Amino acid sequence: MAGPRARLHLGSERSVTQNRPRPVRAASATAGAERLGSAVVGLAPPRISWFAPVFSGGGGARLVLVRHTNENHPSAVVQLNDVRRTYGGKRTSVAALDGVTAGFGRASFTAVMGPSGSGKSTFLHCAAGLDRPTGGSVLIEGQDLGELSEVELTRLRRERVGFVFQAFNLLPALTVQDNVTLPLRLAGRRPKPALVRQVLDQVGLGERRKHLPAELSGGQQQRVAIARALVTRPAVLFADEPTGALDTHTARDVLGLLRGSVDHAGQTVVMVTHDPVAASYADRVVFLADGRLVGELPNPTAEAVAERMTHLGAWAERTATGVY
Numbered sequence: 001m002a003g004p005r006a007r008l009h010l011g012s013e014r015s016v017t018q019n020r021p022r023p024v025r026a027a028s029a030t031a032g033a034e035r036l037g038s039a040v041v042g043l044a045p046p047r048i049s050w051f052a053p054v055f056s057g058g059g060g061a062r063l064v065l066v067r068h069t070n071e072n073h074p075s076a077v078v079q080l081n082d083v084r085r086t087y088g089g090k091r092t093s094v095a096a097l098d099g100v101t102a103g104f105g106r107a108s109f110t111a112v113m114g115p116s117g118s119g120k121s122t123f124l125h126c127a128a129g130l131d132r133p134t135g136g137s138v139l140i141e142g143q144d145l146g147e148l149s150e151v152e153l154t155r156l157r158r159e160r161v162g163f164v165f166q167a168f169n170l171l172p173a174l175t176v177q178d179n180v181t182l183p184l185r186l187a188g189r190r191p192k193p194a195l196v197r198q199v200l201d202q203v204g205l206g207e208r209r210k211h212l213p214a215e216l217s218g219g220q221q222q223r224v225a226i227a228r229a230l231v232t233r234p235a236v237l238f239a240d241e242p243t244g245a246l247d248t249h250t251a252r253d254v255l256g257l258l259r260g261s262v263d264h265a266g267q268t269v270v271m272v273t274h275d276p277v278a279a280s281y282a283d284r285v286v287f288l289a290d291g292r293l294v295g296e297l298p299n300p301t302a303e304a305v306a307e308r309m310t311h312l313g314a315w316a317e318r319t320a321t322g323v324y
């Protein structure tokens, strides 16, 4: 557990009613996930509380008891323990992540938000095994990534981690079906036709499997990218601004698809986003500022997320400039 961390007090968490229908969860999809109050966190109830400075909207600091839900727990699919990532040398050192502890339970959907430069990409890269932290540990399904060689880490990423980025990164000369099955073929596995059909149907592209990416809309191409990420049945799907290149309507389709993979297939999803509406599809939002986890919001609404981000941005600016 990291030492005391600043947590932002950013207004009421439940002042705005939910602005989207939440699908009923299949019992199998939520196996292992536990409800903690109103938050689906997939973790054990918090065991440790800590005293931390809380910054009010006006910039003043006071001490309150903070209940922390992100501690180390063996049931987490992804667990970060006191993760640090420093860039640069001694004199130019930047702490992109400064002691982050967070857990992500099975069949949970978490949005990661924070001002520009707060460490979101670094967080995602370290959590997904794309980058090695300079301190602390990251576990995926209980496996400490720090204990793996590069070859082992690559294999774990290929088999247990799915990625979706803002850019769809499809191979233009391959059909939808061949793009989707590529990760399996790269891993030397023969794609099972029934599985491929199922994944393509899941993303609504069963009829388009022979098409080339250029023959699809942006939203459909992102669906192909999601199918490609899901085809290995990964333990966790990491999404980095997956709707950043899509119009509002298409973005909602894609977010609904991610939500459905959690509710109906028990997928664990961790998504970095700047968009409060996108974040409102998640079970909870965790907020980063200055490389630290500074708060979380269960059952987020777009309005509540936007309100917190406004305060967080103002606080980050005051911290950076030293003007309060």
Ligand SMILES: Nc1ncnc2c1ncn2[C@@H]1O[C@H](COP(=O)(O)OP(=O)(O)OP(=O)(O)O)[C@@H](O)[C@H]1O
Binding pocket: 087, 088, 094, 095, 096, 114, 115, 116, 117, 118, 119, 120, 121, 122, 123
């Ligand atoms: N390769 C690097 N070398 C040096 N500093 C870096 C490097 N990558 C990130 N940083 C610094 O680490 C901090 C966190 O960066 P990161 O990209 O994780 O933030 P972010 O929240 O994803 O930002 P944004 O929302 O603007 O994409 C920033 O101060 C950034 O300048």
